[in-house]
Amino acid sequence: xxxxxxxxxxxxxxxxxxxxxxxxxxxxxxxxxxxxxxxxxxxxxxxxxxxxxxxxxxxxxxxxxxxxxxxxxxxxxxxxxxxxxxxxxxxxxxxxxxxxxxxxxxxxxxxxxxxxxxxxxxxxxxxxxxxxxxxxxxxxxxxxxxxxxxxxxxxxxxxxxxxxxxxxxxxxxxxxxxxxxxxxxxxxxxxxxxxxxxxxxxxxxxxxxxxxxxxxxxxxxxxxxxxxxxxxxxxxxxxxxxxxxxxxxxxxxxxxxxxxxxxxxxxxxxxxxxxxxxxxxxxxxxxxxxxxxxxxxxxxxxxxxxxxxxxxxxxxxxxxxxxxxxxxxxxxxxxxxxxxxxxxxxxxxxxxxxxxxxxxxxxxxxxxxxxxxxxxxxxxxxxxxxxxxxxxxxxxxxxxxxxxxxxxxxxxxxxxxxxxxxxxxxxxxxxxxxxxxxxxxxxxxxxxxxxxxxxxxxxxxxxxxxxxxxxxxxxxxxxxxxxxxxxxxxxxxxxxxxxxxxxxxxxxxxxxxxxxxxxxxxxxxxxxxxxxxxxxxxxxxxxxxxxxxxxxxxxxxxxxxxxxxxxxxxxxxxxxxxxxxxxxxxx
Amino acid sequence: xxxxxxxxxxxxxxxxxxxxxxxxxxxxxxxxxxxxxxxxxxxxxxxxxxxxxxxxxxxxxxxxxxxxxxxxxxxxxxxxxxxxxxxxxxxxxxxxxxxxxxxxxxxxxxxxxxxxxxxxxxxxxxxxxxxxxxxxxxxxxxxxxxxxxxxxxxxxxxxxxxxxxxxxxxxxxxxxxxxxxxxxxxxxxxxxxxxxxxxxxxxxxxxxxxxxxxxxxxxxxxxxxxxxxxxxxx
Numbered sequence: 001x002x003x004x005x006x007x008x009x010x011x012x013x014x015x016x017x018x019x020x021x022x023x024x025x026x027x028x029x030x031x032x033x034x035x036x037x038x039x040x041x042x043x044x045x046x047x048x049x050x051x052x053x054x055x056x057x058x059x060x061x062x063x064x065x066x067x068x069x070x071x072x073x074x075x076x077x078x079x080x081x082x083x084x085x086x087x088x089x090x091x092x093x094x095x096x097x098x099x100x101x102x103x104x105x106x107x108x109x110x111x112x113x114x115x116x117x118x119x120x121x122x123x124x125x126x127x128x129x130x131x132x133x134x135x136x137x138x139x140x141x142x143x144x145x146x147x148x149x150x151x152x153x154x155x156x157x158x159x160x161x162x163x164x165x166x167x168x169x170x171x172x173x174x175x176x177x178x179x180x181x182x183x184x185x186x187x188x189x190x191x192x193x194x195x196x197x198x199x200x201x202x203x204x205x206x207x208x209x210x211x212x213x214x215x216x217x218x219x220x221x222x223x224x225x226x227x228x229x230x231x232x233x234x235x236x237x238x239x240x241x242x243x244x245x246x247x248x249x250x251x252x253x254x255x256x257x258x259x260x261x262x263x264x265x266x267x268x269x270x271x272x273x274x275x276x277x278x279x280x281x282x283x284x285x286x287x288x289x290x291x292x293x294x295x296x297x298x299x300x301x302x303x304x305x306x307x308x309x310x311x312x313x314x315x316x317x318x319x320x321x322x323x324x325x326x327x328x329x330x331x332x333x334x335x336x337x338x339x340x341x342x343x344x345x346x347x348x349x350x351x352x353x354x355x356x357x358x359x360x361x362x363x364x365x366x367x368x369x370x371x372x373x374x375x376x377x378x379x380x381x382x383x384x385x386x387x388x389x390x391x392x393x394x395x396x397x398x399x400x401x402x403x404x405x406x407x408x409x410x411x412x413x414x415x416x417x418x419x420x421x422x423x424x425x426x427x428x429x430x431x432x433x434x435x436x437x438x439x440x441x442x443x444x445x446x447x448x449x450x451x452x453x454x455x456x457x458x459x460x461x462x463x464x465x466x467x468x469x470x471x472x473x474x475x476x477x478x479x480x481x482x483x484x485x486x487x488x489x490x491x492x493x494x495x496x497x498x499x500x501x502x503x504x505x506x507x508x509x510x511x512x513x514x515x516x517x518x519x520x521x522x523x524x525x526x527x528x529x530x531x532x533x534x535x536x537x538x539x540x541x542x543x544x545x546x547x548x549x550x551x552x553x554x555x556x557x558x559x560x561x562x563x564x565x566x567x568x569x570x571x572x573x574x575x576x577x578x579x580x581x582x583x584x585x586x587x
Numbered sequence: 588x589x590x591x592x593x594x595x596x597x598x599x600x601x602x603x604x605x606x607x608x609x610x611x612x613x614x615x616x617x618x619x620x621x622x623x624x625x626x627x628x629x630x631x632x633x634x635x636x637x638x639x640x641x642x643x644x645x646x647x648x649x650x651x652x653x654x655x656x657x658x659x660x661x662x663x664x665x666x667x668x669x670x671x672x673x674x675x676x677x678x679x680x681x682x683x684x685x686x687x688x689x690x691x692x693x694x695x696x697x698x699x700x701x702x703x704x705x706x707x708x709x710x711x712x713x714x715x716x717x718x719x720x721x722x723x724x725x726x727x728x729x730x731x732x733x734x735x736x737x738x739x740x741x742x743x744x745x746x747x748x749x750x751x752x753x754x755x756x757x758x759x760x761x762x763x764x765x766x767x768x769x770x771x772x773x774x775x776x777x778x779x780x781x782x783x784x785x786x787x788x789x790x791x792x793x794x795x796x797x798x799x800x801x802x803x804x805x806x807x808x809x810x811x812x813x814x815x816x817x818x819x820x821x
Contacts, residue, residue, distance in 0.1 A: 037637070037639050037645075037647060038647075038691075038695075038734075040645070040646065040733070040734055041637075041639040041640070041645040041646060041647045042639075042645075043639070043640065043645075045640060045644050045645050045733075046640050046642065046644055046645070055714070055715070092714075095715075096711075096713070096714055096715050099715040099716065100705075100707070100711040100715070100716065101704070101705060102704060102705030102764075102767065102769065102770070104723065104726045104730045104767075105715070105723075106723065107718055107719065107720045107722075107723045108720075109720065110717070111717035111718055111719050111720075112714075112715060112717065113715050137730075140644075140731060143644055143731070143733070144730060147730070151703050151704035151705075152704060154699060154703065154704060155702075155704040186684060215639045215640040215641065215645065216638055216639055216640075216641060217639045251641075251642045252642075328644075331643070332642060332643075335642075335643065335661050336642070454629070454632070455632070456628070456629040456632070457629070499632065499633075500632055500633040502597060502599045502600070502633070503599060504597070504598055504599055504684065504685050505635050505684050505685040505686075505688050506633075506635070507635050507636075508632035508633060511632075
């Protein structure tokens with residue numbers, strides 16, 4: 001097997017991966033990005049509404065501390081306050097850097113970056129009313145950001161291994177991560193990509209659900225690899241259902257629609273969010289809005305023949321505003337909902353959107369596991385950032401616009417930290433032949449498979465189980481049924497067929513490998529969700545309807561070897577002020 | 588029932604490409620072409636195509652659908668089926684790797700050639716660089732390009748000179764930076780484009796405009812570059 005060596009290898013070519021890579025290549029390090037799709041096809045491209053950050057454009061008196069408060073509250077108090085403080089305070093610098101790189105932000109009359117209101121935003125620590133803090137490039141902010149980052153990496157000559165698929169982590173005898181095994185999809189060649197720092201920026205895994213806003217490629221590859229390597233994942237039961245996915249199609253309709261003045265109505269035309277969140281109304285936290293919509297549907301006030309969705313009304317904003325502020329939404333709605341928002345509402349339904357959990361890291365992106373005494377232990381050579389990581393700035397519920405900020409702030413922070421480590425001359429022990437062979441074992445097994453089960457069928461069954469048993473509302477007995485169903489599916493996944501054993505651009509092989517990752521994420525989600533016996537943020541249980549701060553004001557940690565759920569303390573240490581204490585969360 | 592006729596080529600087993608017909612039951616629905624391909628891949632996992640976002644923003648699934656380049660994920664059958672038949676081929680003019688997957692290296696090389704990143708040598712301010720709404724509006728219709736290659740692979744000039752003619756996509760991006768009030772390298776950019784091939788191989792056929800799935804107009808952008816080059820020369 002060929003070996004390629006780099007100072008740092010970043011797995012994933014989305015926003016966080018390319019920001020980390022940019023940091024390293026700018027500083028003259030030999031950084032490579034392994035990405036299973038050409039970088040601008042990564043799912044960051046689909047982000048619409050914007051990047052939330054206190055740059056004080058809309059409101060010259062805006063403060064990052066207010067953004068920090070909103071984020072802590074939005075997380076239902078299990079976001080790590082140290083990480084949230086770091087994100088909100090360094091955010092403006094990171095956003096201005098993107099602008100200097102050419103990101104085509106929309107503008108205000110004074111020529112500054114345009115900011116729009118988003119859900120969960122406030123001024124003056126919740127006391128000053130709605131804020132407008134989300135920096136936008138029309139409703140194509142993710143596209144603009146991703147292309148700008150790719151362009152920055154071209155300028156700085158980052159090495160791109162495009163259309164390469166990372167299969168598994170390679171660990172040395174010290175249990176440090178020393179690189180990955182990867183397949184060059186075009187040729188089928190299997191390569192050991194060796195590195196002093198391996199960064200997982202592999203994004204989310206929304207494809208574990210049948211209905212998701214996520215791209216086909218969001219299969220949790222990094223989470224799967226980490227779990228197979230024996231590393232834990234944190235808060236993986238926390239899945240955000242975005243209120244406005246287009247009914248049937250699943251495609252995202254930005255929260256920016258409600259930020260610009262759109263609102264949700266039931267079949268009677270009632271603006272029902274006024275009942276559930278009297279102050280913030282349609283701009284309450286996403287978990288709150290999604291649950292309210294499901295309640296409306298369950299209580300028979302849903303729209304359409306089957307009463308299985310509600311409507312998002314935009315026509316009152318007028319054609320000019322819609323064309324200027326939400327042009328992409330007009331396109332998407334016309335294409336996928338056959339509805340023209342200029343004259344009629346868009347049918348929408350809560351749809352799986354974002355994985356709050358992931359690989360636990362510190363603010364430097366260093367991946368963590370637990371030492372024997374339960375304290376945090378850094379995994380040498382291993383880093384994570386972006387949606388794949390759980391740093392944790394989102395806790396139990398992410399605020400809109402905070403994902404893009406997370407990507408660039410922690411992509412950058414990981415890059416900065418690795419840069420220093422490389423400068424200090426970090427060295428990891430050479431992997432042995434056995435270390436490498438054990439990382440290729442799973443792939444070899446698949447390649448010699450004589451199984452009968454079709455990957456596409458198994459994937460669909462997995463998605464249905466997750467949708468039915470681990471959706472917006474959850475219940476213990478049903479979740480236990482779901483876990484049993486997943487376990488029986490596992491045996492069949494181990495028996496997956498790979499009839500086509502060709503080398504060149506064999507996407508059947510890639511999809512079979514992705515299925516292993518989807519399963520790993522689904523199983524961790526299911527077991528962690530059943531274990532958390534409370535309702536908090538996106539995790540809403542019919543059998544435990546209250547938040548339980550006595551037992552669950554903590555992160556869950558899923559340990560794959562024993563399939564055990566443990567707990568980890570939430571960080572409550574702020575540098576700038578005294579920490580925010582848990583309070584009842586209302587909007 | 589419709590017939591879906593798909594270009595197949597596996598370099599490991601096929602000496603020549605061939606068309607393979609699948610019978611497909613639409614159950615009366617106006618599916619997107621990508622949905623049809625996904626369902627056919629369940630039947631035949633060896634069928635290969637690229638896809639990612641499935642909503643027309645990532646640019647992965649450009650292909651030639653019943654004679655016209657477009658994105659499979661936002662092309663409904665009603666636009667592409669004629670006489671109960673749809674013909675799906677890879678984007679034309681670039682080497683085929685396998686089935687509907689083309690080698691896009693030449694396309695990306697032309698993109699890189701125009702130096703698609705902002706150049707501004709003045710020291711950056713503490714905040715953003717200011718840009719008026721009017722200046723920003725000049726980027727609309729330019730920055731939205733998704734690099735799907737539908738335009739360049741529909742362009743006869745690009746078919747003839749893929750190494751020398753930048754092609755509509757690359758030129759649209761060249762103009763995106765020429766038009767940006769924040770970019771200070773217009774002169775250098777123009778001088779690098781000022782040869783008989785890079786820009787001037789565009790003959791205004793406008794296939795690019797006709798096929799662009801994002802409704803962009805590369806021909807107009809090329810016209811602007813031409814004018815800038817001509818003005819610069821006099």
